[in-house]
Amino acid sequence: MAIRYPNGKKYVPTTTNSAVKPASISFSNRGKTLEDELNESNEYYNSRGLAVIHKKPVPIQIVNVRYPARSAAVITEAYFKTASTTDYNGVWQGKYVDFEAKETKNKTSFPLQNIHDHQVEHMSQVHEQGGIAFMIIRFSMLDRYFIIPFEQFHEKWTRMLTGGRKSMTLAEIEDMSVEIQPGYHPRLDYLRALPGIVQETTGERIERQES
Structure with missing residues (x-):
């Protein structure tokens, strides 16, 4: 299930973008965001009993849902509640x-x-x-x-x-x-x-x- 803005575009967390990516950057973690890395780390901690830490859910109010197929649902309009x-x-x-x-x-x-x-x-x-x-x-x-x-x-x-x-x-x-x-x-x-x-x-x- 995808969470989208009212215009249907997928919500993507913003980051600053004031520099150009250099050719020398390491590709060992290419494509992963900080959120991805932390979520993976937290799963590791939890599986080994070291800590129980999770990403907080975003509080949203769903307004409209589109069903492109019987088994699929896409939120097309939602608002941040708080x-x-x-x-x-x-x-x-x-x-x-x-x-x-x-x-x-x-x-x-x-x-x-x-x-x-x-x-x-x-x-x-x-x-x-x-x-x-x-x-x-x-x-x-x-x-x-x-x-x-x-x-x-x-x-x-x-x-x-x-x-x-x-x-x-x-x-x-x-x-x-x-x-x-x-x-x-x-x-x-x-x-x-x-x-x-x-x-x-x-x-x-x-x-x-x-x-």
Whole structure:
């Protein structure tokens, strides 16, 4: 079943597109989005009892459905019922995990306009309640992945709100985040970064489980 806009066109999550793909980029993960990679990683974690984390469903109101065949249904008109919060949430070692995942084709910075106010507010509430909130950012042209703890991200968000720059530079992200290298199983082992985030935020030590 496909979810489509009222004009019938398929809904595709937007990404920034301010750079041209270089010929030297690795083709090992060609065609996969960050969402694909995270969904595969989460399936791996769940199958091995390491964590239960899923992508949140998009809250939509279905208006019209077309049936091109008896066994097929296509949603041709639908509306977002409420503003979505973050992309993923779940439980890891008894702790609530909540994060937003974004990718950009920029090679030197990440535009903060890619994040919405209500998403930042949601992560702030999770953080205040003792949950683990963070960002995962993929620089698709560089094939680099970063996990940014909410506290560090919020500093740059506040800087923008008070008249500062409207992006985080790659150098800033390198300094305040944990970079993860893509692998095979799981594709993105982001759980490896969580013990360090918890210890830095609360002082609690958590032994890392092997994937």
